[in-house]
Amino acid sequence: MPPTRYTSRAVDASPLGSSLPLPFSSAVLPNRFMKVAMTERFATWDPDDMNLSGIPTQQLLDLYGHWGDGGWGIIVTGNIIVDPTHLEAPGNMILAPSPSSSLPSPNTSADTDPRFAAYQKLAAAGKRGGAVFLAQLNHPGRQTEFALQENPVSASDVQLTKGIGALYAFGKPHPASLDEIAHIKAAFVRAAVYLEKAGFDGIQLHAAHGYLLAQFLSPTTNLRTDSYGGSLANRARLITEIADGVRGATGPDFVLAIKINSVEFQDAGFAAEEAAQLVSLLEMHRFDIIELSGGTYEAPAWHHKKESTRRREAFFIEFAELVVPHVKRARTFLTGGIRTVGAMVDALESGLDGVGLGRPSAAEPKLPIEILRSGKKGCIKPLVGDTDVLGGEESWAVGASLAGAHMLQISLNQQPIDPSDGASIDGFLKGFDKWVAAFPVRSKREVLDHVRIESIDPRPYGVVEPPAA
Template sequence: MTTVSLDSPLTLKNGAVIKNRFFKSAMSEQLGDSSHNPVPGLATVYRRWAEGGVGLNISGNIMVDRTALGEPKNVVLDEQSDLEGFRRWASAATANGTHFWAQLNHPGKQIPAFLNKEPVGPSAIPLGTGLEKVFNTPRALTEPEILEVIGKYVTAAKLAKEAGFTGVQIHGAHGYLVSQFLSSRHNQRTDQWGGSLENRMRFVLEIYKGMRAALGDGYPVGIKLNSADFMKGGFTEEESMQVVKALADAGIDLIEISGGTYENPSMMGSQKNRKESTVRREAYFLAYAEQVRKLVDTPLVVTGGFRSSVGMQDALSSGATDMVGLARPFALVPDLPNRAIQDSDYSYTLRNLTTGFKTVDRMTGVDLVWYEQQIHLMADGKDPKPALSPWKAVWATVSGMGYTALKKRRA
């Protein structure tokens, strides 16, 4: 058996070759302009990640419908988009032999009330745990509207290919629309789009099939999928594995494993209540990936928790994952892949961020905006500032976004 190392290339079943095992997972950038096209700074920061050695760059979530934004400065890719801006972004992000895939998303009901008074979802069920106060109850999509949304995903994928992205990723995790359709907690339809798991997974399978028909067999299509929602009555690990099997059988090229929703944000990586085995092995969802590996041979990415070359290498050597997924570490160490490949003992830590006031932290989303500000620094051609004060990050966000910065924009 050939030993897989961090700098080993990965060949997908369609023949596409990713130069190493480092996967930059999507992060919120908030770098769309007033028309929701990418600002020039996105090309700057993604080129830096590409030159830093990452094998596969994943964009922050790009919305497929400009009437359905998850956050105020989301980038949107549709017929109204300025493709020249996307071409510049893709050209920079594919430097140094790097793959760059567009993460395509529709938020469904996870739209802040100040952005949309009537969001849509599979069913007219509000978010729970108090979130219904700031996220409006959705209207249930009609079947013609479901087909229209599927078409928007396909259109965005075709435009991404035209603009020079080397692949696309369907965002099927974290409680957004695809995730909502998969969950019996949020999808209580009685037609062919709800009820049984077979019906609930129809939405994502139709998106994938539409993309594959439009893009061809040689163009990579991946998905980010929850291992589970970790919510009572929600999407379970057993159901997730069945969806993985169906997508693998359909021919999907790469599966990124995450977990949770914004009602229960397991993907945020809190150190609290983490199993000892997770702390020891670093990655949050590695045990789940080991079970998935028994079902499919589709390449897998496990994202979340990696903090050292040793932990990353152990995960690859175990065979549970084919790529190491990292997000926030890239906002502080843009050349992390080069460092980890060159130093087998490389490691890093992330700060526990707080303004010192829990109410302020919660109101401003300090753990989100601090990392956004690091990305904005790089977008301006500057270096990240690991010592940046959380207060300064909050103030910079307020200065850039105005009063909307003080409005809750994440579930």
């Protein structure tokens, strides 16, 4: 049986297929679909030797190759870490110098550096269908688990203890010194230069979801009184200085993007009014693309909090509409909860330039083709992790795990299971229970990447229906 899909009103999908030139680089997006960043955790991992860690593997090449064939206008990798002492998780891609490593060098080559060769192959895989391919650069700051970093760097010494911080132990952060800030800026710029040479079309700075750049932006985590604290311009200084450094060190074709929080849903947090001011500042520093998202580890917001957003599907649409009028040249994309073509077209009509899709891209790597060429009007509606619910705090977590299971299947050249099929979801839930039990007792050497689907025979990638008996 064909998958069950979210239902959409009848609407012309052609605006989603229109091209989009970028304002500060020469790149042109072939359409309005963005495959947004999701954590893959498929890179090499050796906790004793960072020189052997964070290198793209064949799994990553296959995963991004399948996305590359999917008709996306823009594809963004999961976070590539710029400081090997601060990881989002073992298995992250890493691209940074460390005390025991000289990587990356701008003068490196594929002949002498297997890491560089792997990034070249990754860029080729992601671009092979014509998408603009961006590397998301990230520094987790205080959102580094205690087991990996006991004393992480942050804007200030505010420890993560609420939300996800109440479930897992995170280190006690220390305020970044000016010398540390200089090293952080250099790491981002060096990574951008390295990736441009490897063939990437550009980078996206991850300044959302409570990671380090967001920690500097937010008044809840930035209590500094120096030139990196206080006013919005000061709190954004680390970002704007990185942007200026990247623009000065890369060519005119290089794309510069950023992911920011439209709102944090926290008292005294980074609110929509400041986000509107921020986008004007970002344009001054020549960011081509601004992706609007929301939420942090402390206050996850990747679900609907009120009926008005549920009806319009996008979690952050009301906040985005406050921000977009302040954008003059940069291109804005909205991520979170969008599942039907009707809502996608509505987003464009509200002034946004495109839509970001995460979990649906893992269930359907060729979703843009399904919409633009095959006439599909909605994403597959999963039996678990449904975004069309109110107060879905647990639903989003299960949905994120389902997306990870799908990514694992795709990386192994398997067709992702149909999340609207009961037997397939039963297999996922069996694997999910095992993953949850294994997570708190995993060893430092173990990469607990994603849920393995139980008791469901995998089909080769591209085989949608089971073979005939």
